[in-house]
Amino acid sequence: MTIESLPIELRMLAWSVVLGLAQLFAAAALMTRQRGMQWNAGARDGVPTPLTDVAGRLERAQRNFLETFPFFAAATLAVALTGRGDAMTALGAQLYFWARVVYVPIYAAGVPYVRSLVWVASVAGLLLVLSGLF
Numbered sequence: 001m002t003i004e005s006l007p008i009e010l011r012m013l014a015w016s017v018v019l020g021l022a023q024l025f026a027a028a029a030l031m032t033r034q035r036g037m038q039w040n041a042g043a044r045d046g047v048p049t050p051l052t053d054v055a056g057r058l059e060r061a062q063r064n065f066l067e068t069f070p071f072f073a074a075a076t077l078a079v080a081l082t083g084r085g086d087a088m089t090a091l092g093a094q095l096y097f098w099a100r101v102v103y104v105p106i107y108a109a110g111v112p113y114v115r116s117l118v119w120v121a122s123v124a125g126l127l128l129v130l131s132g133l134f
Contacts, residue, residue, distance in 0.1 A: 092128025
């Protein structure tokens with residue numbers, strides 16, 4: 001079985017995992033650049049210095065992804081397991097994924113308002129996936 005043979009909802013879930021890992025690595029790299037390798041390799045006891053600029057924005061974007069991803073994953077898996085996928089759930093999964101892809105550079109660049117609209121689009125996609133269960 002290849003990824004192409006999976007329902008679109010599960011493909012978007014798989015690609016969302018890849019996106020989440022990419023965000024994690026990007027945020028970690030910039031975090032290490034700001035705080036130093038000694039901090040990264042150490043026990044990280046105490047309160048770290050706040051991240052600034054792009055490093056801080058990427059960390060916040062990654063945390064934001066983690067706030068919605070479990071809901072997307074649960075809804076996607078439920079739709080796939082129950083065989084309730086349809087055109088709306090497929091559209092929703094794609095909307096969630098692509099909005100999350102767009103969200104990262106917009107947040108990293110510090111673009112206000114548009115970032116919030118893109119977030120709303122990702123949540124709309126999540127709700128479309130969820131609608132397949134009702």
